[in-house]
Amino acid sequence: MSGPHDLFVRLTFGHPEHAAAELRAALPVELVSQVDWDTLHRESGSVIDPELRETESDLLFSARLRGGGALLFYVLIEHQSSVDRWMALRMLRYVVRQLERWRQEHPDQEVLPLILPLVLYHGPEGAWSAPRRVEELFEVPEGAQWPERWRALLPRFEYQVDDLTAERVEALLARPGPPLVRLAWRLLRYGRTEELAERLPGWQALFVQVQGTPHGLEALRAVVHYLLLVGDEAAQVATVEVLQAAVGAQRVEELMPTVGEKLIEQGRQQGLLEGLAKGQAQSVLRALVARGVYVDAESRQRILACRDMETLDRWFDRALTATRLSEVLEDVTP
Secondary structure, eight states, X not given: OOOHHXXXXXXXXXXXXXXXHHHHHHSOHHHHTTEEEEXXXXXXXXXXXXXXXXXXXXXXXXEEETXXXXXXXEEEEEOOSSOOTTHHHHHHHHHHHHHHHHHHHOTTOSSOOEEEEEEEEOOSSSOOOSOSBGGGGSOOOTTOSOHHHHHHTSOOOBOEEEETTTSOHHHHHHOOSOHXXXXXXXXXXXTXXXXXXXXXXXGHHHHHHHHTSTTHHHHHHHHHXXXXXXXXXXXXXXXHHHXXXXXXXHHHHHHSOOHHHHHHHHHHHHHHHHHHHHHHHHHHHHHHHHTTOOOOHHHHHHHHHOOOHHHHHHHHHHHTTOSSGGGTSTTSOO
16 A cells, blocks of 8 residues: 555656656766766666555666666655664665566676665654665674674675755755656655645745646646645645645636545546556566566466555565466466
């Protein structure tokens, strides 16, 4: 089951142009300058542990370096209110899953692509404080004669963090990007704080700019829906006032989810989630094909018809290492 943040961040940052704005803002400038951003492409499939689907979202993008090499960006959006000390270990697990999947889809390649892992954090309870390197989670024997030798044998892995809670207000407001992305950064930063209601009026111009973009009305619908889900009563009142000033009273009636419109919105969300499920079902089949596992017509149709993301994620994880279809689908005869 997806939480209220998941759909909003996928709609916002799932678009390559929007994702590029986030990656450019969060990654070291010397790395950003080496990427051919025109080649940025979203890849399908999620590798998040099923029990964390309500508190995490993830997106995978591929691109080319200006020198021609392959590059992957793995973005994990962390919705939990508190910081997870063990995030480095969890990120390592997710990155390994993505690389294993890449190997299945590119069996002729002899080297792995570069992969840059990024955590986008917007928890309301303080700045990111967890270790960013896996080796920091180990305890080197106290008084060891050669501590550097011990450390040299530890797994080396580091992820980047875009901590919206620690970003200075001025720096956050100065970030370049499409209007929806600039608004999303603000909403994620202040959406679960008491400051939201008083800050919303200052973002009126952004609401106007979002409306003026292609598919702007749909984007505003997603923004309004998100605000009504995460904001308190004062924020909801402020949302209506800002919308009236930005787009007019008639538009507000179109955007605000009345009982009938809530049903429409729920249907739209269901359609989006159905699209995500279809993509994951395709990923399961691609992984099986890459493993050389035969899939009969009935089983293929069963996989494609499945709409339960937890089941599809479980099948995908199994498909990465399966040698028989029965290892993926529980009730199939070997």
